[in-house]
Amino acid sequence: MTENIIEVKNLEKIYKSGSIEVKAVKAISFLVAKGEIFGFLGPNGAGKTTTLHMLSTLLFPTSGTATIAGYDISKEPDLVRKNIGMVFQETSLDIDLTGRENLELHAIMYGLDKETRETRIDEMLKIVELTDKTNVFVKNYSGGMKRRLEIARGLLHYPKCLFLDEPTIGLDPQTRRAIWEHIKKLNQKYGITIILTTHYMEEADALCDRICIIDHGDIIALDTNENLKAQLKGDIISLEFEDHNALHQFKLKIKNYPGINAIKEISPKKGPPMMGGPMMGMKPPGIGGKPHMMGGTPPAMSGKPPLNAPPMDKESLNAMMQMMSQKATKMNITIENGSEKVPDLIKIANDAGIKIKSLTISQPSLEDVFIHYTGRSIREEEGHGMNEFVRQMIQARMRSA
């Protein structure tokens, strides 16, 4: 029987300010087994950090409960704190102190005696390979070194659980990989449970035993990465054709082919944002629009385009029409045992005289999984962080109140 180190039940965080109410985390429940690497994956502002802060007793939950190593986060915060280590998203080191002094202060705050302190600090510095930088001021550390020092610090008191909030954000790929190695090593060597948040697919994929996809404060999927991908059942074969007609014909041919779980046309890139603008707001002359029928346009204006929209020349109009009529020439087929079916699919195309321009076969990625569950790519979400924005706004208000 596996032992659960974290048990979360209906944990909820609501920010209120006057009549505005933002549910940062919506009554989530989950369990984490001892020794697991558990990852929260989601776009910025999804509620990952808020969840982590509640679990680490920095924020009070609005409702719901959670226990860590058997201790309740609301009733026994000090015992929870003793059993967890935390690496924050932003650096939380004192840059005016040396690496060793930072660790020393941490060890004292966690009640370690002098002898234990010395040996632990040496041990942890060795693990993160900072032994030769121990007496250097932290302000002279690189980003990766700071991260490693923070991980070492989070481990000094031998926590049962280590929380890592976006452990590799802002680091270069090489350093990122090194940090991943450190995390894996810790997990294996000490059997320490690791909870991390990330918005990098590769990171979740490379590190986590189980992944919890979180979006708008809600858990939308929670499973091992293999299982998550398996829900997309099969491999993904991406095909490209000469034109949409060929694609359409091929689609008809394979409609009843066994083992196919999904066929998805990949539409060409959307046009420039102006497309929706002028086309909806005005009818260019020559398309047979009746401007005086639209809304409250005064009769005097009839026959003329609205003042703020310059008449469109024929060329750009044609280009626009063409763009709109552009149809997909690529499609993804989700199919079981894809690699075995490829020759057969090519034969079908050849027999029907349909030319396939390119073909690639791939395993479904976490990105595909994310798209599957949320209907959009995680990259599209980046930079918006609406939740986060609202939260900060509300917090700022509360402080000034």
Added chain:
Amino acid sequence: MKGLDISFSISKALAKREFLKYLRNKSRFITSLFQSLIFLFIFGAGLGSISLISAGMIPQAILFTGIFSGISIVQDRMFGFLKEIMIAPVSRTTITFGKAMGGTLVAAIQGFLLLALTSAFGFFGYDSMLFLRIVSAIPLIFLIGFMTVSLGNLISTRMQDFHQMQYLMTFLVMPMFFTSGAIINFVGTPFFKFTLINPMTYAVDAMRHIMLSGTPSASFGLPLYIDIIVLACFSFVFIIIAAYIFRKSESV
């Protein structure tokens, strides 16, 4: 007992951190000391009572350093280090106490430096009592340090970042400095009773009691022990409110 022991060693470690940071930031104490000396010589030369102003400037040096040590928690918040302290299994009272101890030590050193310099220059005369005076001024320096740090602590609970520093200087520190009686004597003016709400008034008065005892203009009339009690009360009120707000606040 063991818990209390650990709390104390944590406070000590936090205090040590403040002290180390102060020692490493040489520009801070040099600027502060220079500022005090500038004020001292300008007003001393202009008003012609260097001993009175020396005794008045020592509490001011402590005020400037103490307030800023007290709000170092704002700096910790800005640089993220506060989160590290907040997530440790340490009570907020211990944190407040530790930071106040460190700040007090730093402010006291600043005050003592000025005391040592002005004494060496002979502004308090070179009589046989000088050494005794200096020694008895030390506890007072610590008390003033603690009072100003506590006030800084209290302010820090309402301050999010250093952009508000300018307000702090303009609306609090400078008025406290100028109305304390350190350079301008308000005794006998209608304004005098307003200066009594300024804790620094008592700090200056107490310092003059100790350093200039026997001189007719040494005090505005309150006995030393009253000054001390008032200062202690101010400190106590400031630190208790600061600790209370700090305890009630969320950490991030």
